């Protein structure tokens with residue numbers, strides 16, 4: 441049996457869905473001597489205090505980070521630099537700084553210049569979540585059986601990387617290591633573009649005539665309903681994802697548009713074989729995802745909470 445991972449003091453900046461889930465999962469794993477949570481929004485901090493998933497709560501990110509062995513930043517990607525600046529003066533020598541942002545290269549570029557050289561910046565991304573936000577939406581088992589992608593910079597301190605890896609494993613995840621640009625390309629097609637498609641189709645439906653729109657709601661038991669769940673995801677978080685993973689998203693959108701044009705052509709010319717071939721391939725992908733155990737547990741959790 442390997443040694444249980446333990447940090448004397450862990451600070452989490454951002455107490456929303458992911459920050460509060462990380463706090464709960466760390467609590468469940470007993471991985472912190474002291475766990476401190478910070479959020480700049482007083483209402484969020486008050487909710488977090490009432491739920492009580494940490495030992496200490498403060499609006500001051502610098503105060504939370506003081507003497508921490510590990511700081512995990514769980515704010516929207518566009519707010520990472522501001523948090524980095526706020527915690528930099530109080531970070532102790534050898535502190536590990538990580539994050540949970542959905543984009544990795546831009547986060548590294550935002551944090552690396554503002555953090556002291558005597559700290560270890562190792563970005564990460566748990567590939568697990570829901571369309572909800574805020575501390576009430578979080579839960580300790582969110583990361584169970586899910587991937588956590590860590591994107592260490594060149595020359596990373598191996599000891600620090602090992603500790604962060606062990607922590608995510610203690611929170612229930614399987615860790616995968618890759619470069620930040622590769623992460624951003626893969627997530628552009630598996631997560632970012634699908635969200636954009638959902639935002640777009642729900643937007644198109646909402647632009648329809650009033651009478652049609654009410655029918656859209658009435659008959660949304662079909663495929664549309666699944667899109668509305670994704671399109672209910674946090675506007676600030678997703679604005680920041682698209683602004684910070686611009687190149688990879690635009691590259692994947694280019695391919696998507698080409699494939700959509702091919703589908704339009706197949707429909708126009710009655711090419712049933714082309715349609716059937718594609719739908720068979722995509723059905724197979726769904727089966728492989730289910731077989732690999734990467735199904736929709738977290739999404740289902742979100743749905744059940746909503747109902």
Ligand SMILES: NC(=O)C1=CN([C@@H]2O[C@H](COP(=O)(O)OP(=O)(O)OC[C@H]3O[C@@H](n4cnc5c(N)ncnc54)[C@H](O)[C@@H]3O)[C@@H](O)[C@H]2O)C=CC1
Pocket residue numbers: 453454455456457458459478479480481484501514515516517519522523540541542543565566567568569570571572573574575674677681
């Ligand atoms: N929602 C999801 O399913 C997933 C989100 N992520 C990533 O996790 C991060 C957090 O997302 P969520 O927890 O979903 O968002 P959330 O909206 O639930 O929580 C974000 C929190 O950060 C706080 N915040 C914003 N700016 C701040 C600042 N300058 N200082 C201190 N606190 C600040 C907000 O007040 C809010 O409470 C994002 O970077 C997102 O890309 C990663 C995996 C899944």
Ligand SMILES: O=C(O)C(=O)Cc1ccc(O)cc1
Pocket residue numbers: 541542566567568569570571631670739
């Ligand atoms: O709710 C869903 O379907 C998601 O896709 C959750 C999610 C959102 C953002 C991420 O970076 C990772 C996971």
